[in-house]
Amino acid sequence: MLITEVRAHHIRIPYDSGVASFKQGASSIAALDIVVVEVSTDTGLTGWGDAFSYVCPKTTCAAIDEMIAPQARGLEVPDAAGIPAFMENIQRNLHLFGRYGITMFAISGLDIALWDLAARVQGVPLHRLIGQAKRSQIPAYASLLRIGTPDLVAGECQTALRQGYGAIKLHETATPAVFAARQAIGAGIPLMVDLNCPMDGAAAIAFAQACREASPMFLEEPVWPPEDFATLAEVRSKGGLNVAAGENACTVHQFRQMMTAGAVSHAQPSVTKVGGITEYLKVAALADQQGVRLAPHSPYFGPGLLATLQLMSLRDDGTFVEVFYMKRAACLWRGRVDVDAGGTIAVPEGPGLGYEPDKEIMERYRVA
Structure with missing residues (x-):
């Protein structure tokens, strides 16, 4: 089973927090920005991940599109035992962009999606x-x-x-x-x-x-x-x-x-x-x-x-x-x-x- 595509979806859902406020720096956040990572395969199975993006959804999406997708596209989908080595290689290939912040947020999204796929292949929930x-x-x-x-x-x-x-x-x-x-x-x-x-x-x-x-x-x-x-x-x-x-x-x-x-x-x-x-x-x-x-x-x-x-x-x-x-x-x-x-x-x-x-x-x- 091969990875055919890695895609980032920017979803923005409004919220009401009543008397509270959600601020990052000087900006008040009025909606929940979620970057959902979709990993597609040649068998039709799809895995879903999540990359951190509170106030930087466009940047996180760009990291997935420009750094993660080219690294993963066309590779064999690893089973559970193979995911750590697969992700170690991704981290090594991307280390020059830094090992914290946006790079790791994007890597996190791919990793979660691969674990989702591995469990779906077996037909079991991830915890099992x-x-x-x-x-x-x-x-x-x-x-x-x-x-x-x-x-x-x-x-x-x-x-x-x-x-x-x-x-x-x-x-x-x-x-x-x-x-x-x-x-x-x-x-x-x-x-x-x-x-x-x-x-x-x-x-x-x-x-x-x-x-x-x-x-x-x-x-x-x-x-x-x-x-x-x-x-x-x-x-x-x-x-x-x-x-x-x-x-x-x-x-x-x-x-x-x-x-x-x-x-x-x-x-x-x-x-x-x-x-x-x-x-x-x-x-x-x-x-x-x-x-x-x-x-x-x-x-x-x-x-x-x-x-x-x-x-x-x-x-x-x-x-x-x-x-x-x-x-x-x-x-x-x-x-x-x-x-x-x-x-x-x-x-x-x-x-x-x-x-x-x-x-x-x-x-x-x-x-x-």
Whole structure:
């Protein structure tokens, strides 16, 4: 079976996040930009992947068209055992473009699609191709976008709990918002705080110490730059709280540096950024060796979400799947991966990633 084409589809789905906002730099994001990667074969089978692209969908699409497609087109589709070597060769061929950022986002999209294809060939869900599923339902946490006002933070937390979520993550950088959330949800609900890399070491340590009484499960990415693992380790040791990081890390090699430095209690591989399923599995194995917990980064709405659910089903470690707390105008999966009243998402049981994307939705929200 040969790869005949690799194509990037830019899908833009509007959303409503209520009182919250989603900003990257100075720009407010008003829609979910998804780059779906389609790998076609000469047998008619298709694999679907997902390349990270929040504010750079055109750039990610160009990377797939100009770097990934020429590398993969015409090659034999590897089976599961052959995917790591196949992707190692792709990484080697593209290393001069850098081993992080857009290059790895595009590589991730191809990798996910190849695993989807490998499982489809066998007629089994991805988790069965890799191992033995230990969970059929994955608990979700509401990943709130940044709000700022403590009273509004408290209100959104309470609404999320009423909708069934069993845990909350904030994207706030001020302690009053953190304490407002804890008071609103009570002592028994897990609370996480994602800072998105704004602080130097001293400020991050002070913030961690100030938040202790709110008992967050972890602080996520408190330090700038995110690859300053020595400072991150200092925040972990002096701040008195667990520290999570990794959504901005690519390949198992950077995670090894992070863990060796003692920087994190929770590693956060992002399947659409780290290098796909192949690298995610390496990171998971390394985390187990190092005694570091997994807390995958997964606020996706494309095939990356399905891949994350499949991978999380292989572990009974009590981890939550991250879900952006917002109302979407449409769903590529016809609502089948929405959070249910019990606060969980069912792991798809169909071949490959589990579902085919809704072609009608893809066409309706396609960006030319």
